[in-house]
Structures are given as C-alpha cells and as structure tokens.
Amino acid sequence: MVNYKDLGLVNTREMFAKAVAGGYAIPAFNFNNMEQLQAIIQAAAETKSPVILQVSKGARNYANQTLLRYMAEGAVAYAKELGWEHPQIVLHLDHGDSFELCKSCVDMGFSSVMIDASSLPYEENIALSKKVADYAHQYDVTVEAELGVLAGVEDEVAAEESHYTRPEEVIDFSSRTGCDSLAISVGTSHGAYKFKPEQCTRDPKTGRLVPPPLAFDVLHEIEKKLPGFPIVLHGSSSVPQEYVDMINSLGGKLPDAVGIPEEQLREASKSAVCKINIDSDSRLAMTAAIRKVFHDKPGEFDPRKYLGPARDEMKKLYEHKIVNVLGSNGKA
Ligand SMILES: [Zn+2]
DSSP states (O other), X not given: OBOGGGGTOOOSHHHHHHHHHHTOOEEEEEOOSHHHHHXXXXXXXXXXXXXXXXXXXXXXXXXXXXXXXXXXXXXXXXXXHTTXXXXXXXXXEEEXXXXXXXXXXXXXXXXXXXXXXXXXXXXXXXXXXXXXXXXXXXXTXXXXXXXXXXXXXXXXXXXXXXXXXXXXXXXXXXXXXXXXXXXXXXXXXXXXXXXXXXXXXEOTTTOOEEOOOOOHHHHHHHHHHXXXXXXXXXXXXXXOHHHHHHHHHTTOOOTTOBOOOHHHHHHHHTTXXXXXXXXXXXXXXHHHHHHHHHHHOTXXXXXXXXXXXXXXXXXXXXXXXXXXIIOOXXXX
16 A cells, blocks of 8 residues: 555645636646656646646556556656656546545555546445545545536547536535545547537538537536536547648548537636546647658657657647646646
8 A cells, every 4th residue: 555645646635726716727638658658747847737647447457557656656756857846746547437446546656536437326426436535535535526427438438428417416416425526527528539520510611520619508507506616627638630630641540530629628727627638639649740750751660769759749739738728837
C-alpha cells in the first residue's frame, strides 16, 4: 500500500475549488506511454498549469499498474527538474467500473478515482459511488462520480444512447454519495466520432459536419442546484480538423470524425465545470505526426525519429488546450 502523498502527487480538492472560483478548468489528459507523459508534463511545467494524469482501465492493463505508479512518481520528479517548484499533479483513474478496481488504485498511489456507475439504476449508482467515496476518503483520495449517460466509445466504456443528467437529481446524488466532483452529460461524447452525421448539419462551404451544441441550459440548471460544486466534462476532445485532414491525406481513414468546438469548451470552463477530459485529440496529434514521418521518410525505422515528433506535436496540443481553451495556465 502506498499513499499518493509519498509520490509527491496531490488530490483534486483544492485545485477544483480554485478553478471553480477562478472561472477556469483543469486539463485531464489520458496517457498510456512515456511520450504522452513527457509531453503532458512538459506542457504543464512550461505553462505552470495544474494537471490531471488520467489512466483508464484499458490504459492500466496496457501499461501495467506497477509501472504506472512509478511513472507518476517520475513525472513529479521530472516536473521539478524542468523548474516547476511545486508541481500540482493528480494521478486519476478514469471510468473505474467496480469497487475493487477503485480500491486497488487508491492502494497503489492514485490521488483521485472515478467510479462510473452511471449505467446502473439510480439507487445502485448511489450505493456503489458511496462505497468508493467512503473507502477513498480514508486516505484523502478524491472521488468523481457520474450521473447521466454519455454516448460514444472510450476503451471499454460504450453507450449507444445518451441521456442528459437530470438537474433535479444532482443534490440528492452528490449529498448521498459524498463524491467530490460530478461528471455530467450535457451533450459531450466519447471518441473521435462524437456524433453521427444525421445528428449534425453540414457546413456548405467546407462540407464538414457541424455538431449539435452543448446543452448549456442543463449545465446552468445543475450549477444553480449545486453552487460551487465541481462539475466534470468527459468526451471533450475537439477533433482538430487539421489533424484529421493530415491523417486522411497521408493514407489514414477517418471519415466524418467530429468533436466539440473549442469555443463551447471555453465557455464551459468559465462555469462550474472545473475538469475537462481530453484523450482523442492527443491520439490524433500523435497519429498525424507519425504518419507524416512515415510518409516523408519511408526508410525511417528508429522509433525515436517518429515518436519524438509525435511527442512534440502532443506537447503543442496540450499547451494550446491549457492556454487557449481551459485557461489554467499560471494557476500552479
Ligand atoms: Zn469519459
């Protein structure tokens, strides 16, 4: 058993309180490998932004839980080496689907866990979320729970139908579970294909899909019910068209990939939304950069020569999100 404090990590409590009060959001970037982690830490250290390193169940299986714990510890040391004196880095489990998984992460040095029981009936969601919160709080680990269902596919999380969070349930849910933050469904979606073409309109000039807008009315109603309570948005990649175009022009095939426009995420950041999850965008940046190297230099076979540019591209993306979308730069 190792506590996150021994790894130099922090939980989300204080950073969320500041973000809600300050009208910005903390980036939660998913990672599976060293290059992603390097890019995240470099971007956060250079912009002095608090950051959440997010690990899904799939990523944990992919990377190995023991290795991850040392990677997170290494990330803190690396951040200091980059001149970030007091790094504010959270290690967070994304979409924990059982008490056992959440407990295991708490015991392995995670400073924050998500229990996603949103697909269960309401009372079962409350019971499981509360069980996780009660356990995690003994070790001062913060807990995110979810109410409402997002569409899309993310690792093992998949839902065909979405439904918005019901504002009339949020007070009861948050007080009975004791969760520290609440993931809600207001029209974001997992993956790089967030909306089906029939849900969108098409820009007549570019032929590109224009997604339906986020349900800001639902978000504001939730805010009114829970003043100052930290709200989380999942599935909030923007799916930058320049990366999609690059991938498609270099032999890839991502037809009609579409995300959440950044202006809407910027607007959400100013509200009680204090954590925004971004995963697909960094996958796209990485894939675009690697495809470019393979296209331009077909003889290249040194992984550093394609993973290096991929890392640089991801870092650029993370910095852009921090500075231009979430507004968390200079807050750590
Ligand atoms: Zn998610």
